[in-house]
Amino acid sequence: MKRSERLVDFTNYLLNNPNQLTSLTFFSNRYNAAKSSISEDLLIIKKIFEESEVGIITTYAGVSGGVVFTPGISNDFSLVLAKELLDELLKDNRILPGGYIYLSDLLGDPRVLKNIGKIIAHEFRDSNIDAIMTIATKGVPIAQSVAEILGVPFVIARRDPKITEGATVSVNYMSGSSARVEKMTLSKRSLKSGSNVLLVDDFMKGGGTFDGMRSLVSEFDCQLAGIAVLAEGVFNGDRQVEDYKSILKVEKLDIQSGEIQVSLGNIYNNK
Amino acid sequence: MKRSERLVDFTNYLLNNPNQLTSLTFFSNRYNAAKSSISEDLLIIKKIFEESEVGIITTYAGVSGGVVFTPGISNDFSLVLAKELLDELLKDNRILPGGYIYLSDLLGDPRVLKNIGKIIAHEFRDSNIDAIMTIATKGVPIAQSVAEILGVPFVIARRDPKITEGATVSVNYMSGSSARVEKMTLSKRSLKSGSNVLLVDDFMKGGGTFDGMRSLVSEFDCQLAGIAVLAEGVFNGDRQVEDYKSILKVEKLDIQSGEIQVSLGNIYNNK
Numbered sequence A, B: 001m002k003r004s005e006r007l008v009d010f011t012n013y014l015l016n017n018p019n020q021l022t023s024l025t026f027f028s029n030r031y032n033a034a035k036s037s038i039s040e041d042l043l044i045i046k047k048i049f050e051e052s053e054v055g056i057i058t059t060y061a062g063v064s065g066g067v068v069f070t071p072g073i074s075n076d077f078s079l080v081l082a083k084e085l086l087d088e089l090l091k092d093n094r095i096l097p098g099g100y101i102y103l104s105d106l107l108g109d110p111r112v113l114k115n116i117g118k119i120i121a122h123e124f125r126d127s128n129i130d131a132i133m134t135i136a137t138k139g140v141p142i143a144q145s146v147a148e149i150l151g152v153p154f155v156i157a158r159r160d161p162k163i164t165e166g167a168t169v170s171v172n173y174m175s176g177s178s179a180r181v182e183k184m185t186l187s188k189r190s191l192k193s194g195s196n197v198l199l200v201d202d203f204m205k206g207g208g209t210f211d212g213m214r215s216l217v218s219e220f221d222c223q224l225a226g227i228a229v230l231a232e233g234v235f236n237g238d239r240q241v242e243d244y245k246s247i248l249k250v251e252k253l254d255i256q257s258g259e260i261q262v263s264l265g266n267i268y269n270n271k
Helices: A003-016 A024-031 A035-051 A075-090 A110-123 A139-150 A208-219 B003-016 B024-031 B035-051 B075-090 B110-123 B139-150 B208-219
Strands: A055-060 A066-071 A131-135 A154-157 A168-175 A180-187 A196-204 A223-232 A245-254 A259-264 B055-060 B066-071 B131-135 B154-157 B168-175 B180-187 B196-204 B223-232 B245-254 B259-264
Touching: A003 A024, A003 A035, A003 A066, A003 B003, A003 B035, A024 A035, A024 A066, A035 A055, A035 B003, A075 A110, A075 A245, A075 A259, A110 A139, A110 A223, A110 A245, A110 B139, A131 A139, A131 A208, A139 A154, A139 A196, A139 B110, A139 B139, A154 A180, A154 A208, A168 A208, A180 A208, A196 A208, A208 A223, B003 B024, B003 B035, B003 B066, B024 B035, B024 B066, B035 B055, B075 B110, B075 B245, B075 B259, B110 B139, B110 B223, B110 B245, B131 B139, B131 B208, B139 B154, B139 B196, B154 B180, B154 B208, B168 B208, B180 B208, B196 B208, B208 B223
Parallel strands: A131 A154, A131 A196, A196 A223, A223 A245, B131 B154, B131 B196, B196 B223, B223 B245
Antiparallel strands: A055 A066, A168 A180, A245 A259, B055 B066, B168 B180, B245 B259
């Protein structure tokens, strides 16, 4: 195979196998090419992936060595994507009764989801995430998007356990916005103990849902790797979780006038 | 930019913009290269994308012309992916009370989801799909995966409408397996009238859920483009939908003995 052809296949292969170590021997056999040629290919791909904000190519030497593609963007590009999301949020009238914001269109748009995933995956790139956890339903597309980029599984907690889950583990939590005790469950076989778990959701007010997921994480003998949310809403009082990362922050929301003020979230503090 | 570098960026660009017409002028400007060079690049990418089952590159001549990348696989590769899924389904004990099958692990694995998406997108490649519809929660990851490949939005119907949806449209439907009348709702602003809608879900028994989604499709003045399911279960009697496509089919399921027989679904009939 010629270099030009090889580069097309090589690029496609790496994009489809993020965060996986693949030996140079594998590519050498795949393309029937010398390892030196494969290394030269990788230098070209590395350069373009970095310039185009696709991600990082890391090569490891030695017998157990190989190449890993880590999808990634720069802080600057993360900011560009967040500003695009902010513009989307200010379009149309998104205010719903109760101080919620209509997000379903964004959460059903694969391009938007990919950008949300890139921002969150970038923010937690050094956290050795093993799994993503979210709660049904709105958080699911975000979880899937982050999981795809990081190359890890995602699990879905539910408020209404279904018969198709098998045995489950449940925890109670305080829903901050309604000050009620609620329950969430997770299928027992869905999460391995010892996993380093990132919690994601679309919207946070009091943080009660995240607090519930945090309880699930410890019930499963896992560690909390972090908390990420697309948008934090207006909330008076103490949140039930403090150490979260938000892409967007709703500063003000007036249901009567339809006025809404949104700024960038705390991911972009001091950046 | 050199051809070798251009090909890496070009490949990445096309993979990230499926089913979109992009003019050759765009690429000519992006790479500061003659259109003849861009055309030569496209021939190389086209060859490799076809050989590696990535998809089809189509170029359109003329002023409004350009290039479209359509992700796609061959019938043979679809079969390979389906057999891999079948093997997964036979692993471990997946039988749950009520004749359901535990699928949550597969539906939380980005690689498995991508393959399910490829199979369904391939099956409906000529159906001019405008949107994907599913019902919360298990169908969501499949909908997202198909939507990402086809480059269209997806919408989520719900049995328990939430306050974060805004105005909704509801329909009643007969749940075939429990012979009860149930209700499902869809956010009014989530689906454009006139859309050509593909319904997807993870598991089908009597088909009542699909029948409900079909009612939603007509309530939104949309057209039904097709019905796709990961696995059809054992069901005695007439299903409420007939013209569906399944990747897998559960032939027999014995809760007592834990015995399960799964075959390929009707997508692979006569193939």
